[in-house]
Amino acid sequence: MTSQYATELCSLLIEDNFGELFARIFSTLQRYDRLTLPRLRFYSRLSDRQLHHGLAAMVQHHLIYHYTSLEDGNTYYETNLQSAYYLVRSGKILEMIEDRLGKYAATVMSTIMFLGHAQIAHLETLPELKPQRSHANGVGEEMKEEAEGQANGVDGEHELDELVENAAIHSTLKALAAHGYVIQVRDAQFQSPNDNVLDAQRVLKARPDVKEMKGKKQEQFLLENTERIVKERTDGDLSRGLMFNGVPQGVKRKHSQKPNEERREYVDIDEDEENEWSDDDFGGNSPMDSNLVVRVNYPKLDVALRNRRLVELVDQESSSATAQVYDCLLRRIEYQTPRCRDIAEIPREGEESEQYSVPIRLSALVDDIDPYLDLSGSIGPMEVPQGPARRGKRPLENGVHGDTDDREGQPSSTTNGTSSSSSGASRTYEVDQHLCLLAQPPYNFTSKRMIGGLINWTVEYRHLARKLRHTELERIIEARYGDVALRVVRVLHAKGKLDEKRLQEISLLPFKDLRQVLASMQAGGFVDLQEVPRDAQRQPSRTIYLWFYDPDRVAAGILEDTYKAMSRCLQRIRFERARLREFLDKTERSDVKGNEERYLSEGELKTLHQWRAKEALLLGEVSRLDDMVAVFRDY
Amino acid sequence: MSTAELAARLYEACLSKFPPDHLFYQQDLLGLGIVPKNDLAQLLQLTQTLVDQKLLRLLQGKNDRLAWKIISREDAEKYVFGIELLQNLNPDESLVYNVIHSTGRSGIWVRAIQNRTGLPKSILDRCLKALEGKNYIKSVHNVKFPTRKMYMLAGLAPSEDVTGGAWFTDGVLDANFINSVSTFIEYTVSRKSWYEAPAVEVQRNKRIKTADGSAAAKFPDRSSDRQYLPFPAGYQGYSTVATITAAVNESGITPVRLGEESIVQLLQVLCFDNKLVSLNNGEMYRSIKNPEAVKAQQARKPGPIDPDADDDERRRLVFxxxxxxxxxxxxxxxxxxxxxxxxxxxxxxxxxxxxxxxxx
Incomplete structure (x- = not known):
């Protein structure tokens, strides 16, 4: 992702989050690439003290890789753009974790993010992670009450108190680890991926048996084993042993009473019943090793975010029941998917093979789905009785449902809405029906597999990621050039290179419109023209002109534009803030902050609200742009 | 009785007593009882007269026996006319006429005529002018090569390759016609693509998250008394090319009958427009939107799209x-x-x- 605008954006993010010192070091390293400390000092014009402080902290935040060479003994510093970029996604990640694991887990996660990486013993001591003060604090709730009861009774019961607190943080950390959202920090993670590869190769080459190998054979051997060694060294997976039947510890089942009930509410209500979690299943409350150092696992979080994105898409395309079924399937798959792709770069269009996710057994899925979810009410019958059913107001009540019920062998729960009377078998059938619906074109969200006579469902992520990319591009094209352009681009994409005549025949557009739209899209860099001369003279009149649309190229351009747009939004926030500098300084005074109503006049309050709304809007926009970056780069 | 009269009677008898494509042998003709005394020499004379008049065609039947077929009077006249026509033309003109005649409904480019006849350009131009003036040939417009001057016989209708199919009028794409047909198709298909649930069942209102994060009803309020459900996978009741073609031709929105190829062409365009989805390799078509949404969208169609329109469909597609x-x-x-x-x-x-x- 090295590029002018990505660098600009990351420097901005670092400056916003950590201040000028970090940004200075970061942008110097970015400009000159790998530097030793003396060179860095020379270019950045910072004092030794500042540099040492800055580098140490940045290493902890994984913003900088460092590598000490065994050959010359120098330590080289290098930027880690990827993790700098993830600063922008932190809000989204925390929101998702709160949604899945409760508010307390989100607090823990944000603390880890804030610290870069953290030892568990250190987390235990932090006051903000003590569950006392917060009320609807999710996980800690029950234990807190327990603890308070004790504390009220006997004053000196501090130790028990501590233990209970720690139980809360440990079970939360365990849940995070089981989901793969946090991983253990390994030494190799502080080195850039390239250094790790070189290191691994060096180790392999030093082995006597490898030394004896010759030419091609050695190369082959190195290629095969380097990856394995790097993986061994960087792998910080903590989820082993914390999974139970393919489900991580701490997963909350959704048992909503009514689908329409406020989501937030029931999460809180559920908390009480659910927070013992499955401790019993996991051999008690054995706390996590206090010496363990944990950090956030962004690749895994991308998997979760990608799934969420797909569920949103399904929700738009079909009923919410289908979306929930899909959500359950993706959740199951997520637990077994460590990252979105196995290769670092997104492969070129057409060079990507199909890769299916792990298959999930239908029966396992049925257990996951909220038993009160009405599955039958959102799919029509297989056959429309007596001609068009749209006049169906009266006799259908008996007609349609009688028919389908007989055919599908399901109890007539259709009409009584959410009665849970449906038996297990028909429930399975219904879930399968929803998944079949999802397997339909144009999206093909799922695909069916029979393994050992049992129905399994998988997801072809590469195809879906491609589809997401195309959809984003098509949205941009439609917004900029209109629906005519969209049709042209889709024709070109489906058919390859076409000359104007053929293009017109397929797209059925008048020449005038077609030429206009092609010209403006060419100017915008969305379509291109290839010249194929028919003779050596290359006369324009004897040349065939072929239009084509290359999604890879366009996507790469758009990705850069997106980085740039994100930078611009952040820069605009800074500018807006500078405009209101004096006023904002006042609102941030320690006595005013928190007591705005008391100290600020009505006009000032209004300005403050407007400023906050503006900032929120711009940051929201940055986050929306980040969604696009995720589609183009990460999924 | 003169030979001519006898021949006319023989022809009438053949026409009235046998089906038009009957193969006549000698016995058949003698059996009509028109030739006096079954005189073979006279029969030969009569048939020769008829063949000369192009009312009979001489054929070789089974076992190398002679056989005849009758030709209807109109065809015979046309044929005679053709001969006369060629007789009316000078040799150059008839050469050009034959070349144009040979290409049939696809027409021929002027330069190709020149190549094939080898006539100098000035003479060729004169010939073409003369032929066009006598209304024997006409110039046609080819969609693929709009700049080429092409000719074909005046009595023929240009083929699809030349006209570009049903969607072209005089070699120009008829956008209005295409729009009206595609609008019609989208609505027709959409009605077969969604199951309209009876009103009783609609007690749950579906909610989706819109772009700005607020929850909004998926379908506009006015349609809340109807709910459209997708059919299960493997449903066979979607529209097929045949039913769509039939529906379009019955609807009366097209002045000419549209063939299935033309409809398939348009269906593909609709698929490219993200309006329809083809299932089973184009065997069946399903619409993306339900009839209500299609109607609402089409009602808005005329005029430029209002950017301020608070429209869910648009919002989630474009943004x-x-x-x-x-x-x-x-x-x-x-x-x-x-x-x-x-x-x-x-x-x-x-x-x-x-x-x-x-x-x-």
């Missing part, structure tokens, strides 16, 4: 981070740099955008 941000629309985005002539600080688009979004 993403890039199209919303001022930068996505900015004409000078490429020049924008902090501290430059165009910069985030001096940007003209941010303030109006913020104002519009926040309403102050």
């Amino acid at each position: 993403n981070g890039m199209t919303e941000a001022p930068c996505g629309q900015c004409p000078v985005f490429k020049l924008c740099a902090p501290g430059g002539a165009v910069s985030p600080e001096t940007c003209e688009y941010f303030d109006p955008w913020l104002e519009k979004a926040l309403g102050f």
Whole structure:
């Protein structure tokens, strides 16, 4: 992702989050690439003290890789753009974790993010992670009450108190680890991926048996084993042993009473019943090793975010029941998917093979789905009785449902809405029906597999990621050039290179419109023209002109534009803030902050609200742009 | 009785007593009892007269026996006319006529005629002018080569290759016609693609998250008394090419009968437009939107799309981070740099955008 605008954006993010010192070091390293400390000092014009402080902290935040060479003994510093970029996604990640694991887990996660990486013993001591003060604090709730009861009774019961607190943080950390959202920090993670590869190769080459190998054979051997060694060294997976039947510890089942009930509410209500979690299943409350150092696992979080994105898409395309079924399937798959792709770069269009996710057994899925979810009410019958059913107001009540019920062998729960009377078998059938619906074109969200006579469902992520990319591009094209352009681009994409005549025949557009739209899209860099001369003279009149649309190229351009747009939004926030500098300084005074109503006049309050709304809007926009970056780069 | 009269009677008898494509042998003709005394020499004379008049065609039947077929009077006249026509033309003209005649419904380019006849251009032009003046040939417009001058026989209708199919009128794409047919098709298909649930069943209102994060009803309020459900996978009741073609031809929106190929062409365009989805390799078609949404969208169609229209469908199709941000629309985005002539600080688009979004 090295590029002018990505660098600009990351420097901005670092400056916003950590201040000028970090940004200075970061942008110097970015400009000159790998530097030793003396060179860095020379270019950045910072004092030794500042540099040492800055580098140490940045290493902890994984913003900088460092590598000490065994050959010359120098330590080289290098930027880690990827993790700098993830600063922008932190809000989204925390929101998702709160949604899945409760508010307390989100607090823990944000603390880890804030610290870069953290030892568990250190987390235990932090006051903000003590569950006392917060009320609807999710996980800690029950234990807190327990603890308070004790504390009220006997004053000196501090130790028990501590233990209970720690139980809360440990079970939360365990849940995070089981989901793969946090991983253990390994030494190799502080080195850039390239250094790790070189290191691994060096180790392999030093082995006597490898030394004896010759030419091609050695190369082959190195290629095969380097990856394995790097993986061994960087792998910080903590989820082993914390999974139970393919489900991580701490997963909350959704048992909503009514689908329409406020989501937030029931999460809180559920908390009480659910927070013992499955401790019993996991051999008690054995706390996590206090010496363990944990950090956030962004690749895994991308998997979760990608799934969420797909569920949103399904929700738009079909009923919410289908979306929930899909959500359950993706959740199951997520637990077994460590990252979105196995290769670092997104492969070129057409060079990507199909890769299916792990298959999930239908029966396992049925257990996951909220038993009160009405599955039958959102799919029509297989056959429309007596001609068009749209006049169906009266006799259908008996007609349609009688028919389908007989055919599908399901109890007539259709009409009584959410009665849970449906038996297990028909429930399975219904879930399968929803998944079949999802397997339909144009999206093909799922695909069916029979393994050992049992129905399994998988997801072809590469195809879906491609589809997401195309959809984003098509949205941009439609917004900029209109629906005519969209049709042209889709024709070109489906058919390859076409000359104007053929293009017109397929797209059925008048020449005038077609030429206009092609010209403006060419100017915008969305379509291109290839010249194929028919003779050596290359006369324009004897040349065939072929239009084509290359999604890879366009996507790469758009990705850069997106980085740039994100930078611009952040820069605009800074500018807006500078405009209101004096006023904002006042609102941030320690006595005013928190007591705005008391100290600020009505006009000032209004300005403050407007400023906050503006900032929120711009940051929201940055986050929306980040969604696009995720589609183009990460999924 | 003269030979001519006898021949006419023989022809009439053949026409009335046998089916038109009957193969006549000698016995058949003698059996009619018209030739006096079954005189073979006279029969031969009669048939020869008829063959000369192009009313009979001489054929060789089974076992090398002679046989005849009758030709209807009109065809015979036409044939005779053709001969006369060629007789009316000078040799150059008839040469040109034959070349044009040979290409049938696809027509021929002037330069190709020149190549094949080897006539000098001036003479060829004169011939063509003469033929066109006598109304024997006509010039046609080819969609593929709009600049070429092409000719074909006056009595023929140009083939699809030449006209470009049903969607072209005089070699120009008929956009209005295409629009009206595609609108009709989309609605027809959509009615077969969704199951309309009876009103009783509609007690749950589906909610989706819109782009701005607020929950909004998936379907507009006015349609809340109807709910459309997707059919299960493997449903066979979707529209097929045949049913769509039949529906279009019955609807009366097209002045000419449209063939299935033309309809398939249009269906593909609708698929490219993200309006329809083809299932089973184009065997069946399903619409993306339900009939209600299709109707609502089509009602809005005329005129440019109102950018302020608060329309869920449009919103979720068109918008993403890039199209919303001022930068996505900015004409000078490429020049924008902090501290430059165009910069985030001096940007003209941010303030109006913020104002519009926040309403102050």
